Amino acid sequence: MQKLQINATTHIYPIYIQAGIRHSLSDYIAKDYDKILVITDENVATLYLADIRCSLHHEQVYTITLPPGEHVKQLQTFYDIHTKALQFGLTRQSLIIALGGGVIGDLAGFVAATYMRGIDYIQMPTTILAHDSSVGGKVAINHEYGKNLIGQFYSPQAVIYDMETLQTLPLKEVRSGYAELLKEALIAEPTLYNSILSIKINNIVVEQLKMHVRNGIMIKANLVEKDEKEANERKYLNFGHTLGHALETTLGYGTLAHGEAVAIGILFAMFVSEKKLSAQLPTKDMYRWLLDNDYPIHLQELSSTSLVKQMKLDKKVVSNHVQMVLLQAIGEPILQKMDEAELEGLLEQFFKKINNV
Amino acid sequence: MQKLQINATTHIYPIYIQAGIRHSLSDYIAKDYDKILVITDENVATLYLADIRCSLHHEQVYTITLPPGEHVKQLQTFYDIHTKALQFGLTRQSLIIALGGGVIGDLAGFVAATYMRGIDYIQMPTTILAHDSSVGGKVAINHEYGKNLIGQFYSPQAVIYDMETLQTLPLKEVRSGYAELLKEALIAEPTLYNSILSIKINNIVVEQLKMHVRNGIMIKANLVEKDEKEANERKYLNFGHTLGHALETTLGYGTLAHGEAVAIGILFAMFVSEKKLSAQLPTKDMYRWLLDNDYPIHLQELSSTSLVKQMKLDKKVVSNHVQMVLLQAIGEPILQKMDEAELEGLLEQFFKKINNV
Structure with missing residues (x-):
């Protein structure tokens, strides 16, 4: 054990x-x-x-x-x-x-x-x-x-x-769970990220699953011990959740599984990291993997204005600014205050991009 | 200050x-x-x-x-x-x-x-x-x-x-507040108890009130620091509240002010302390003081069975037993597990006694 x-x-x-x-x-x-x-x-x-x-x-x-x-x-x-x-x-x-x-x-x-x-x-x-x-x-x-x-x-x-x-677990639930594992991998452990990207959701070996889950828990445990009340490092675990939560609330709970919404949120956070920090990230590979594993990425048309309004109800808002977790590289997260208008613009670009790829 | x-x-x-x-x-x-x-x-x-x-x-x-x-x-x-x-x-x-x-x-x-x-x-x-x-x-x-x-x-x-x-504050509120002060005095400080019994509620001098409140807070602070989560000593602050809370819920919130219900609860706890611990307590003086200061002590007829049932929903219940705070003497509280039938009997005797005095 x-x-x-x-x-x-x-x-x-x-x-x-x-x-x-x-x-x-x-x-x-x-x-x-x-x-x-x-x-x-x-x-x-x-x-x-x-x-x-x-x-x-x-x-x-x-x-x-x-x-x-x-x-x-x-x-x-x-x-x-x-x-x-x-x-x-x-x-x-x-x-x-x-x-x-x-x-x-x-x-x-x-x-x-x-x-x-x-x-x-x-x-x-x-x-x-x-x-x-x-x-x-x-x-x-x-x-x-x-x-x-x-x-x-x-x-x-x-x-x-x-x-x-x-x-x-039904496949939708496995997908949902793997989005949180991806999140942990991306903010802390390139090896775990590579390992996850090498598997197919509908064909996971039990030993792989065990290893992924155990690693995910260790990453989480480490951040929780450092910052239980979420004043600093624990916020990194919010990677992908700024848009993820807003999507869940806007579309109605249950339309997307939590992890499915987070997966889109992760893609968006990677997209923003590239734009704002000029980070070199494997966003394209990640996008491919999500598509190959049947994550629902192409959404109905959504209003960027109302999504940003929803994001502003997030618990991590500071001085009226949405705080996003971005990546400088895999395993190197940072907190970034986002301007409202900028965020709207980025959302529009993002939706255009994923719907046209 | x-x-x-x-x-x-x-x-x-x-x-x-x-x-x-x-x-x-x-x-x-x-x-x-x-x-x-x-x-x-x-x-x-x-x-x-x-x-x-x-x-x-x-x-x-x-x-x-x-x-x-x-x-x-x-x-x-x-x-x-x-x-x-x-x-x-x-x-x-x-x-x-x-x-x-x-x-x-x-x-x-x-x-x-x-x-x-x-x-x-x-x-x-x-x-x-x-x-x-x-x-x-x-x-x-x-x-x-x-x-x-x-x-x-x-x-x-x-x-x-x-x-x-x-x-x-209206007089009803002053009475209500003084019941909690009496509680603190009885579980911890005979001097405060004597001082309170020497005043008339409708004629309090500001300096006395200040002194009483300050002493009350110090007693409370001391117990809270010793036992914040109420595993031991903090429970003493529940003195008078076992019956007090049950009365409030049974009569409907607002019929009695909280402290008015607690005052009756205090009298009952003193009565039980005398019966069960053979404690020598100034219950009679206390009763007089409450009457002199217009505390509503004589209640409509209440079912002891349903009051005890209500007491069993108290947060201090342990192994299905109501825990009462009793006094061995003023300033010497103890926790006492009470048997259900015994409690009913004591309640009946108590109500008979205060309605006949």
Whole structure:
């Protein structure tokens, strides 16, 4: 088994990565909790909830199963989970397990952060995408104005990652997850970038996937430890997300998978890096790889003005300027304040370019 | 001016206590914020908002004025404030000022704790009661099942307490505030207890009030520093609140002022301390003082069963047992697990006793 560790400001927590670890879950729960609440979605429940319940040797285990999709990551569901947790009698000595992708992790984590002013929770990611969101303690729900606008930094007690659960993912989810891996590779590790570009999404070898995910987590862990509250280096992980988040909100959550939106955002950030920093980047190769792997890159016509307006609601806005993460080279990210009009112009050029290539 | 200081786990923050300090607010705001949002209620706004706006020498100051009362401390208002803050363009470099009593402090503090995963806020309490809630970083909204069930521990950047604002309080509010002072006195300082019992609520000298509030804050600060997350000693501050909170929820928020409910809770906790610990306490004197000062002690008939059920939703419940704070003597609190049936019996005896005295 692989075990990594994160030094958060409040406590140190382990990340366990192992195929089949869901069958021996109780061995990895360090404390004696009075009750355990598993929060998951219908897709994951069908596949893995029975395994989880079997492996939790605990008298009082409760379950909340939500419909799949980003739309549950909102205020009313947040409140409804609190209500059920109160009905189940969860106390400050109880544990929440977030079993699922990023939506479940963010939502269940935010419930844990606020239930009776905060109780313990464990992240059990079941997607490739969630290798990223499950590490680092960012929890949130969406606001109608934008993603993750209501939330907290609240670290889990552990991340338990069963690589077997990745084998049942639909291709759209694999694509989505690989976009975040690409992001990590581009801001930190050329070798990982080259390795990812050498594979085909619909034909991944398990050992490769393991290696990519493990590397992705290590890059993330390193940045989170340096800057948990996202004052400096952690912002690099926002690479590709400035446009990515704006696209998701503008098109409606669920139209593009999160990673699909991020993939377009990454292309845009590379395009801007070339224009503004005269960086030499493999944007063309990257574009080809995305096309070859069926990423939806060609979008309907979108208003650059309204996309920039959406970007200005981003949490990284400073003194009324959108802050983008750009690349000087692969592995060399920088933060760049962007002028509104310039950003609009670049967006228009970008959309013209990718639609004409 | 009096300046105290709190060593929270995340940072150290000052508590300024001074008459008229609201007129020089900018001097006490340490950082350079891009925008400031003042959250207050209609009563406080009428009296003090103009002063506050004048003394904030800042270009971008926004205001949200809520109706007065506990009913705003709920989910929808919480979300609406987020919406307005986003419309005002607040960023992670912005500041929220909570100007008002405990309701405003708890609600605005919880918005600050969760806006874009947490921004700075300052507590400006305007009631005696809020001397307690403004210190220690407890922020929350109510759930329909009970008070403060959704929240966080999130410390302010400063507490700025203008004693002049206490002079406009209605008597009901003064009574309410003095119940929390009594609580602090009873768990920690016999001298303060005696001093409080020597005054009449409708005839307080300003110097006495200052002294009482300052002592109350020091008792609170001491316990918060020892145990910020309420694992041990901080629980003593819950003295009187087990029944207090249950009464508020059962009777409907606003029927009794918070401190009025706590006053009855204190009497009950003293009654239980006598019964269970054979403690020698001045319960009779206390009862007299409450009556003399027009605290509403004689309640309509209430079901002990449903009150105990309500108590079991308290955040301090451990292994399915209500935990009460009891007194061995004044200044000597202990935590006591209570059996459900026993608690019901004691409640019935208590209500019989105070209604027959």
